[in-house]
Amino acid sequence: MAAATPITRRSVGPGAPSSLLAMPATATPHATPGLGLGAANTPAAPAGLTFDDLLASSRRGRGWAAPWAGRAGAHALPPPLSPFTRSAMAAAATPSAPGDGGWRRPDAGVVAPAAAPAASFVPDDVIVDASGTPHAIGPAFDAFHRVLAGHLGTAEPDDALRHIVATCEGWEAVCRDALAQARHRLEVPDGATDLDATAAEAQSWALEANTWNLVARLLQHRVRQQSLQRAAAASTAALTPPRPPHPYVSDTRRLRDRMDRSETPVVCAWIEAMAPPPPPTPLRKHYRPATLKALRHADRQPGSAPLVSEYDPDAPLREGKPLAGDDATYENEQLAQRIFLALRRGRLMDAIDACRACDAPWQAAVLLGSIRRRDTLLDGDALARRGADGAGADDATDAIVVGGNANHRLFKLAARAAAAEPRLGKFQRATYAVLAGAIDHALAVCQSWEDHLWVRYRARLEAEVEAALDASHAADAAAAAAEPSSALTAAAPRASEEFALARYDATPEAILADVAQAIQEDAAAVPATAGGAGRRQQHPFHEAQASLILDHVHELYGQFVDEMSAVMSGQTAMSPLFPHRLRFMAHLVLILRDFLPTQYALEHGRGAATPHGPTPLAPAERILEAYANLLVSARKNDDVALYARFLPRTAQVDLYAHFLKNVDADITTRWGLLDSARRHGLDIDPICRQAVLLTFQAAPVAGGDGQGAASSASGGSTAAAALSPVRETVIASLADPPSPMDHYLIRALEWLTASPSTYADALLQSNYLIRRALGAGKIHLVAPTLGALPRNVIDERWMDEPTDASDADSPMAASDAADAAAAALAAPTTAGSKSAADGGRTTRSGAAVAESDERTMDDASGVQSEARMMCAAVQEHVAYRQLLEALQSLGTWHAHFWQYGPASARGAVDAQGAAAYAAWQTELVAQTQRCERQLYALATSGWLESDLCRGLSRGHAAVRSRELERLRTLYMPHVVLSLQQILYETRDVLPENLDHSVRVVNLVASEEYGLYHAFLAADRLEHLLASVSQSALAQLDQQPETAWISA
Incomplete structure (x- = not known):
């Protein structure tokens, strides 16, 4: 008889399986697919290694890895993409979508962040154009922003013009300072100074400073003229020049x-x-x-030159x-x-x-x-200043002037x-x-x-x-x-006909056309040498000045938008001064459209509303949107909200949501950006909803039934990650860390947890994320997703199921029906789509129509009951927590059980280990009973079987039913098999568990719970019967006389 092997306490490490099974699927009937193990997807492993040995080996880098081992880190989240860096990375530029301001979104043209190549590091305050050329967004941009913020909202309507002029003067001073710095670099160049580029920059700063001076002068004059015209219109007197007091x-x-x-x-x-x-x-x-x-x-000098x-x-x-x-x-x-x-x-x-x-x-x-004649005495100026009696005379200022x-x-x-x-x-x-x-x-x-x-x-x-x-x-x-x-x-006196002169009567339009032609002719005549033709060509700022003089600002906007679209689509190379011109145009829009009081507005540039919704953004708004996107690309996070406030509401939501989607910072910084947006008057709730929606669209979130995803905001579509059949799906280990992409998705929920008004959306979107993760076997994402929610995320009002059918037509149904029809997003698993600009329809609780199809229109009865839907969401949330707690308890049991392993491998107990072994057995009994209760309760609770599709349209309810059915098919067999294995493995410390492990088959066959449907759909019934057969054989060995009777 062989000597008994002494029982030794195993260390909890890579060799101790944390999953359900400890042996390959082909070794024993009990080796059914569990957490991270599937026979169809499991490669051949070195003999004698358990599942955790495989996983640990792959992590230690032994030269091979199971497919699930590398999955967690397969997708690295790229840095935020911008319209500049994206075009440099893409093989070919994609044309911008209509109505996007000629500026593609930060994620336009990217299938998914996981599919994007690794971008080279781009520092802050730098953008990269389509050719890969960097462009600095220097301190002058920040100075412009400070001037704007300093004068923003500080003036009453009656005093607005003075503040507008002060703002223009502040921007002119910024340009003068930048001009002085550029000239200093020209005068004292270093080895890295590009003299031609610096000279062009200096010229641009000088012309922009002149342009802001022109804007201030024209505004003062034109606003004054409008005031005089309104005053004349309000009075009966005609607006005619007054006659002089005498001839x-x-x-x-x-x-x-x-x-x-x-x-x-x-x-x-x-x-x-x-x-x-x-x-x-x-x-x-x-x-x-x-x-x-x-x-x-x-x-004295005869013969000299005459x-x-x-x-x-x-x-x-x-x-x-x-x-x-x-x-x-x-x-x-x-x-x-x-x-x-x-x-x-x-x-x-x-x-x-x-x-x-x-x-x-x-x-x-x-x-x-x-100098023309002037006589202050005859003109009445001196008398007017002095008064009728001569009082108030000042010899220095009121002297009689006669001259000219x-x-x-x-x-x-x-x-x-x-x-x-x-x-x-x-x-x-x-x-x-x-x-x-x-x-x-x-x-x-x-x-x-x-x-x-x-x-x-x-x-x-x-x-x-x-x-x-x-x-x-x-x-x-x-x-x-x-x-x-x-x-x-x-x-x-009469005008003298004797000295009549020909007059230059050209109109301003003709003058500026002649000037442009003269400059063109001069440029053609000057040789194209350094400093020649380039110095005399008409500069873009000259074109802007001409448009301002002619009051053709709308045409200026349109021309710049056409140029901007060509640059952003890659048709035209971006000049080094293009970002500066974009900044100038954006601030010009703000001055002429947003700063002037309504009665003085010279140029509006706003898109008109139609019965079918807003028209595409007007050129002025597209310029502002493009500049805000430039700030996003340059990572000037503190200034994005400052400029987004001037966009239409839908554009505000769209732009700031795209901006937030790519913010990779701690939660304090993220919430600080929301506070900044709130201070500038942005509607935070739809922005946060839209940011989460865009995040889920940009990432390869698995679809519930493998169908397509909803169209993204940029007009493209993001395909959902294809799901393998249930029987081939590998369930990850709870110990697996989230991949960078999964972490990116989970962190998106932080935008919805910043305010209680979006807690409902946070609950709905967390359910969506968990549902899709579980459908792909990513069980390890449940805990961090639930952990991202605040403790008080569930409102007590959502706990009660409405009983009155009239609740289905809640007060929000009548008021929001029209908005919901236009705002509802198609489910990610359908082919429908919706413009992302609206950010979702806001309902009573603040929740919105989201990409997860949580709120949609019913084809027959309109908007469904929000209360019923939220009650169903709470039940789904509780179900996921119940699953997580049961599986965590199962993992704890595995870790404790494998300290000594099965009874067949323990051997005899020596004297030194008897006390530790007894303590281990006591703790094993307690953990077994706790884990058995949780798994049994989960299996008999009708997990995800209740009506969790309340509040959805019929089409989306069918999709949701398929998703939930997949989860039951995937996880209920696992739960039952885990329960059966625990009962079987603890038969030595709890003998009655062997009998219970045989009776598990009755639990599956019961019509009350219908668990056999999940086993049949997952093709796991054979595994169950094999496990129960092994338990029955063990029971027969222990009680040969009564085993068959009890079975």
């Missing part, structure tokens, strides 16, 4: 009353204010010193002889250029002072002739003649042309878009001034004719 007022006073409504002076003042500083030009003392010296010594013989300013033209030395160069080029550039900057007095400083008073006198040219039209006629003189220098001729309101000889010195625009607008301004003066004098003449007895009116 002898100066031209300055006449123009003040008639030119304040024109926008031409505003544009001229802007162009002049934005002109760059002129290059330094020395101011030379003394009048023509070289010529004077040459004339004094003419007799020079002027006289010293007056007109001598060179009159005699046709040059000046001596560099006098001609200084007068015709340096001084003339300085005068012209001073005029270009709107600083006539600076030009006059320069002429006087270099001893050219005659040139100063010429420039003084361009009373014959200004004659001066302009002479200036035009001087501009046509070919013997003058080009800057002299340009100066005279500008002063005369002509463009013919001024265009020759234009070197930029702004120069061309200024020359033409200055000519237009002179034409408007002349027209206004003619109209004023004509009004005086009409008054004189109407009152011939009045001496004053009879003496009214």
Whole structure:
């Protein structure tokens, strides 16, 4: 007789099975598929290894692995995808869906996160375009956001314009600071500085700063004009210029009353204010010193070059002889250029002072002739300020001013003649042309878009001034004719026909078209060398400025959206300055559409509503949405809600939900983003529901019956993970950790647990997630999914089943029926689809129509009872908890049982181990009885058999029934077989359990519980009979006389 093997206490480790069975399926009838073991899917393993040995070996990396071992980590969650990084990763760009603002969603074009290739690391504040080129989203973007946040909601409607102007000025200052930094990099370059790119960036910052200055000026002028028009419309008086107090007022006073409504002076003042500083030009003392010296010594230098013989300013033209030395160069080029550039900057007095400083008073006198007559005493300005009795006089500010040219039209006629003189220098001729309101000889010195625009607008301004003066004098003449007895009116001056001038009467549209053509011609004429053609081409910011001047902002939006769509679809390469232009356009939309009070709104750009729902986003809204997506891609999380607030509600929900879906942060950070969105007025509940929906659509969640999934928000479809037949499905071990993708899905529930108003959705979506996970055999996901829910997730009101049939037509049914028809999402296992923009239909408890088809329309009776549905959801939740607790108890029993193993392998008990063995037996008895009670209660409770489809439509109820039937078929045989094995393995410590293990077959055959249906569907009846047969044989060995009778 062989010596008894001493019983040794086994350590709880890889060799101790934690699943139901400890041996391969072919070794014993008891080796039926359990937690993680299936005969059809189990590869051949090295002899002598148990299931846990297989799993442990695969984890230790012995060179082979069972299929279930690598499944947990097979799918790694990729980093958040953006419209930029996605296009760089994709093999080919996918066209954007209609109505998405030309900007594909962060997950558009991606089948599922699991299928996406590993993305290279992209740091914050950087986006990647379709070609893989990174673009920095620098500190200037943050500065823009701070300016916007600082002025947001701080002004009353009556004070809104002042805050709008302050906002524009703040953005202009940001651009000036960025311009200074770019110029510093150009002046002090390092080895990594791209000079061409930096020069282009500096130009872009300068033009954007100028544009914000233009926006502020135009808004102030246009809002003031609208106010005057409304005031005139409210009164009986016509909006006509007031007549001057008498016909002898100066031209300055006449123009003040008639030119304040024109926008031409505003544009001229802007162009002049934005002109760059002129290059330094020395101011030379003394009048023509070289010529004077040459004339004094003419007799001593016979045969020298002929020079002027006289010293007056007109001598060179009159005699046709040059000046001596560099006098001609200084007068015709340096001084003339300085005068012209001073005029270009709107600083006539600076030009006059320069002429006087270099001893050219005659040139100063010429420039003084361009100033129109002003007489504050005749005009009434001084008397008005001083009062009737002369009180309030201030010698410094209220002095009587009399000056200017009373014959200004004659001066302009002479200036035009001087501009046509070919013997003058080009800057002299340009100066005279500008002063005369002509463009013919001024265009020759234009070197930029702004120069061309200024020359033409200055000519237009002179034409408007002349027209206004003619109209004023004509009004005086009409008054004189109407009152011939009045001496004053009879003496009214008339416009002189003798000095009539041709006027530049081009419209703003024609002016800007001519400027664009001139710039194009200049660019074609300049050789394409570094700094050549590129410097003189029309910049996109010039196009924006032209649209603002013409008040064609809608066209500007549309053109930019077309360009944006081409860039995002990969048809056009993204320029380095495109993100900057997108930022500018988005903030321009905010200023013109959202900041102005309604009565002053110049451009709305909002999509109109139709009887069939909202139209696709208007261009302005698509620009805002694209910019918000850019912030998402650059991970500027704190600013996304700031800009999402300006979108329509459906777009807010859609965009912020996509943003939240890709936020990989701790729960505190996640909930902080929700708080930020709430502060900015976003509707958090539908956003959270939509974020969970998008998460489930983007991930390969297993479908309940293997059918397709609902269409995703971007228009594509996400296929559900195909399910193998029940008999081939491998049930994972409870000890398996969730894969990164599973963890990604479970963490999505955190969005629904941030507020009690979405607890109902959290319960419904957790049920959905567990149902799909269990259907795929992922039993290890139940515990973390349930753990993600708050303790008080279940409302006591959901515990009571409504008994009154009228509850099916709850108050929310009538009010939400129309919304539900448009908002209901198709079930993931059906082919239906719904736009994800609405974020789900909100009901009384705050729950929404979700991707898990929890709330849908019934084909016959409309919306079903929410109370019944939530009661069914609570029952389903309790059923999953019951399963988890039973299987956890089973795992605990296995861990304890395998410390010593089956009785056949224990051997004799030595003296040293007797006490430990006795303690082990005592604990085994307690755990066996507890586990037996839980498994028996689960098997006889009608698990998932009750009507858990209440509140669903007939179609979705059928799908749900198939899902629940699959779970019963998959897990009830496992529960019963586990119960039978526990009873059989503990027959030595609890002898009555052997008899109970044989009677398990009666439990399965009972019509009361109908467990045999699950065994037949799962093809597990043979395993049950084999296990019971082994128990019967053991019973026969122990009680050969009565075994068959008791069986």
